[in-house]
Amino acid sequence: MKNNIKTAAPHTGNGPDSDTTYSAPMASFLGYKYIPAERQLLHSFVSNKLVLGASVLFILCVLGAVFAPLISPVDPIEQTLRARLRPPIWYERGLSPYILGTDRLGRDVLSNIIYGLRISLMVGILSVALSLVIGLTLGLIAGYARGFWENLIMRAVDVQLSLPLIMVALCFMVIFGQGLGKMIIVIAITGWAVYARTVRGTVLSIREKEYVEAAHALGFGPGTIMIKYLFLNAITPILVLTAVQVPRVIILEATLSFLGVGVPVSTPSIGLCIARGYQVLFSGSWWASIFPGLALMFLVGCINVLADWLRDALEPRSREQV
Amino acid sequence: MGLYLLRRLYQTVIVFFVITAIVFLMLHISGDPVELLLPQDATEQDVVELRQTLGLDKPLLVQYGIFLANAMRGDLGVSYHHGQPALKLVLERLPASLQLVCTSILISIIIAIPLGVLSASRRGKLLDRLSLLGSLVGISSPPFWIGIVFILVFAVELRWLPSSGRGTWAHLVLPATSLALYRLALFMRLVRAGMLDIMTQDFIRTARSKGVSEKMVIYKHALKNTLIPFVTIAGMQMGSLLAGAIVTEKVFAWPGLGRLFLDSIGVMDYPVIIAWTLVIATIFLSINLFVDIIYVWLDPRIRHEK
Numbered sequence: 252m253k254n255n256i257k258t259a260a261p262h263t264g265n266g267p268d269s270d271t272t273y274s275a276p277m278a279s280f281l282g283y284k285y286i287p288a289e290r291q292l293l294h295s296f297v298s299n300k301l302v303l304g305a306s307v308l309f310i311l312c313v314l315g316a317v318f319a320p321l322i323s324p325v326d327p328i329e330q331t332l333r334a335r336l337r338p339p340i341w342y343e344r345g346l347s348p349y350i351l352g353t354d355r356l357g358r359d360v361l362s363n364i365i366y367g368l369r370i371s372l373m374v375g376i377l378s379v380a381l382s383l384v385i386g387l388t389l390g391l392i393a394g395y396a397r398g399f400w401e402n403l404i405m406r407a408v409d410v411q412l413s414l415p416l417i418m419v420a421l422c423f424m425v426i427f428g429q430g431l432g433k434m435i436i437v438i439a440i441t442g443w444a445v446y447a448r449t450v451r452g453t454v455l456s457i458r459e460k461e462y463v464e465a466a467h468a469l470g471f472g473p474g475t476i477m478i479k480y481l482f483l484n485a486i487t488p489i490l491v492l493t494a495v496q497v498p499r500v501i502i503l504e505a506t507l508s509f510l511g512v513g514v515p516v517s518t519p520s521i522g523l524c525i526a527r528g529y530q531v532l533f534s535g536s537w538w539a540s541i542f543p544g545l546a547l548m549f550l551v552g553c554i555n556v557l558a559d560w561l562r563d564a565l566e567p568r569s570r571e572q573v
Numbered sequence: 574m575g576l577y578l579l580r581r582l583y584q585t586v587i588v589f590f591v592i593t594a595i596v597f598l599m600l601h602i603s604g605d606p607v608e609l610l611l612p613q614d615a616t617e618q619d620v621v622e623l624r625q626t627l628g629l630d631k632p633l634l635v636q637y638g639i640f641l642a643n644a645m646r647g648d649l650g651v652s653y654h655h656g657q658p659a660l661k662l663v664l665e666r667l668p669a670s671l672q673l674v675c676t677s678i679l680i681s682i683i684i685a686i687p688l689g690v691l692s693a694s695r696r697g698k699l700l701d702r703l704s705l706l707g708s709l710v711g712i713s714s715p716p717f718w719i720g721i722v723f724i725l726v727f728a729v730e731l732r733w734l735p736s737s738g739r740g741t742w743a744h745l746v747l748p749a750t751s752l753a754l755y756r757l758a759l760f761m762r763l764v765r766a767g768m769l770d771i772m773t774q775d776f777i778r779t780a781r782s783k784g785v786s787e788k789m790v791i792y793k794h795a796l797k798n799t800l801i802p803f804v805t806i807a808g809m810q811m812g813s814l815l816a817g818a819i820v821t822e823k824v825f826a827w828p829g830l831g832r833l834f835l836d837s838i839g840v841m842d843y844p845v846i847i848a849w850t851l852v853i854a855t856i857f858l859s860i861n862l863f864v865d866i867i868y869v870w871l872d873p874r875i876r877h878e879k
Contacts (some may be wrong), residue, residue: 406587413588413861415816418853422596425846427836498713505715506820509837522715529721529824533736537725544718552713 272333279510305556312550324348327519331357337538351540354524355531364546366519371550374435375501379493381439386446387489389476394454404447407564419517420503424512427450431514434507438500449492453485487565492546500549505547521547581865585858596850597637602841608776627653637733639876640847649851663830663852669739672830673821674814676745680806685757687798689764696769700788704761716817717815721733721753737826752818763806765861766831767799768830783812801871812857829841 274343315322323346337353345352351360374460392403411419423437457463457480466476507513516523521543528540607623624630628639643649649660692701727747728736735744771777772795780790819831826832830849837845 258676265722289748305765410588410591413585413858414592414854415813415815415857417819417856418816418850421816421819421834421851422846436851502715506717508718509715509820510823512838521612525715525721526720533722533729535729540721541725544721545716547716551715552709555709555713 262560266520273467288381292347299560301556302560305553308523308549309553312368313372315373319365320418323365323501324350325359327358327366328359328517330433333357336534336539338416338536339538339542345529351542352536355536360524360528360542363519364521364525366544367521367524367543368550369547370431370514370520371501371547373506374438374504376430378435378438378500378504379496381435382442382496383441383446383489383493386443387482387485389443390447390450391454391481392483394451394458394478395473395481401451405451405459408444408447412448414450415443416503417506420507421512429515431518433502434513435505437504439471442496442500443512445492445496446489447485449488450481451486454481457481459486482506484563491558491562491565492500494554498554498558499543501547501551501554576867577869581862589854589858592730592854593641593851594637597640597848598633600632601636601802627794641775643849651850652837652842652845654840654842654845655823659848660852661843662833662845663848664708666828666830666833669827670815670818670822672745672809672833673752673827673829674818675746676749677818678756678807678811678814680749680753681757681760685760686796686803689761690768690791690796692761693765693768693772694787698840701765708758712762714754715820716752716755717820717824719754719820720748723747723751724824739828748821748827751824752814752821756814759810760803760807763803764799767803768795771795799867804871805864805868808860808867812853812860815856816853 262472308556331353334346334349334353335357336355337357338348338354339552340347340350342352349359349361353359389404389407394402419441419446420437422436423531425438427433427437430446461475466480471479484573504513505520505522505525508518509526510522511526513522514520524543528538528543532540583837583850607620607627607629611619611623621630628636631639632807636759638639640650648658651657652659652662655662688704690702695701724747727734734747735741736747738744768791777790777794780794781787785794815830818827819834821827822829822831831854833845834849836842
């Protein structure tokens with residue numbers, strides 16, 4: 252504990268607003284006391300309007316992504332030359348099926364957003380799932396096997412974590428070239444290390460516990476022990492980490508595509524869409540870049556709200572993984 | 574503490590060598606620059622000669638050895654495209670990037686710390702809610718899109734500031750601010766969360782019960798302890814910002830490192846790509862090392878450990 256309290260000058264009486272600043276954390280603390288533990292998660296979910304709204308919007312986004320071919324007004328990559336650079340429909344020059352206007356080649360902005368969010372979600376979920384699998388496996392090995400493999404894996408984690416993600420992703424994309432599958436793999440490679448570190452930490456913290464030793468003594472094999480005890484203990488930090496990783500990955504995908512090293516140009520991706528809109532920004536056609544970004548912001552914002560809520564609900568004391 | 578620093582230094586050097594090896598290997602797997610460099614009507618003889626001059630005909634391990642030995646002397650090869658030393662090209666662009674990154678990190682710190690403190694001390698009030706909402710927008714928007722919005726509002730519509738290039742201070746405002754926004758949001762959340770966490774600790778209660786004024790409690794006791802972990806994260810963000818500035822540099826046509834890198838990708842200019850990666854990695858690793866040292870020095874609990 253730090254000893255800087257004694258340096259403070261003695262002072263009588265509290266500041267005018269000391270009561271209110273102190274009461275807020277106390278109130279929420281006291282408020283939690285009356286909710287049974289098993290209902291806390293649900294209660295904190297329903298009581299927070301922002302979280303409710305975000306989850307509704309998120310579900311809408313997911314539904315929109317799944318049913319993109321059904322709900323998008325036109326084909327996102329279809330180019331209609333007669334409808335080039337049309338503004339949104341509420342403007343005088345707006346054209347009927349193109350609600351949010353069209354880009355330089357007459358592609359519908361709204362359809363591109365719907366299909367683009369589909370790509371964003373797909374990359375986000377698949378690459379995080381892939382890095383989860385890699386990180387989980389290596390983390391379990393590192394924590395359980397110890398010795399040489401642990402050293403090797405943890406040094407690899409150090410290398411991975413001591414580099415800027417965007418730099419690693421850029422270099423790999425430059426080397427491997429454009430492509431949706433390649434990008435999912437590259438982004439997964441940039442994300443496995445945090446999982447490996449977390450899982451290993453959990454394993455180390457519980458492997459000496461009595462119940463794991465008891466399981467050993469009872470003759471359970473390492474596989475059973477890993478799955479039954481180690482994995483179950485690691486599930487909370489993994490869940491929180493995943494919720495934080497998905498929005499990051501979605502932004503990374505958009506960034507790579509915006510820079511032209513992500514998905515191929517024919518793919519309807521938000522990043523590419525914004526890049527195309529940016530080219531016509533100075534001629535006054537703002538809709539082609541602003542709307543896609545706005546859509547991505549809402550999607551990522553929803554996931555961030557849910558991730559924050561999940562972290563607060565599951566790990567009230569943690570604040571390191573921001 | 575000395576042992577700890579020595580271990581960190583050793584670790585940093587190892588990481589650095591691993592990076593050189595990976596970058597070198599990967600770039601050579603990816604493709605042959607010879608085809609891009611020669612004109613369409615080049616003969617077989619031309620190809621062989623160019624491969625020899627570039628040293629591409631030797632075994633990979635030998636190439637890496639030569640590369641490493643040269644790198645030690647600061648020679649990272651000559652740019653295929655510009656015909657100038659790659660390291661020189663990269664270092665020439667470094668000041669522009671550093672100017673952008675340092676300004677934006679300053680902006681984010683200067684705004685984020687007071688905002689985070691105010692927000693934490695007025696938890697649940699309007700200011701807190703507004704700044705939380707703002708920070709949500711900040712961390713949820715793609716940074717390049719923020720730049721585009723800024724250009725649209727301040728350059729195209731209002732015509733207050735220039736939208737691209739580098740020169741006067743006015744040129745710096747939009748890129749630096751748009752780059753700062755994500756970190757501002759992140760730092761503000763960090764400071765706020767840190768303050769809220771610290772405010773529940775025993776020594777704060779002790780200070781309060783001794784009758785220390787609320788201002789003193791917040792600014793002297795709580796903020797000081799919040800800033801220690803903050804230094805680590807802010808420092809590490811600076812390194813990644815240098816790499817992350819690449820999108821902002823593209824949007825605002827800022828003549829920095831990122832633009833050089835993007836241009837080099839297009840023409841597969843290996844030496845420049847390698848030089849870029851190594852320079853960014855070196856800066857990033859040095860900052861991390863430096864931040865670790867500062868952190869150890871700031872926290873007496875670690876400083877006095879054996």
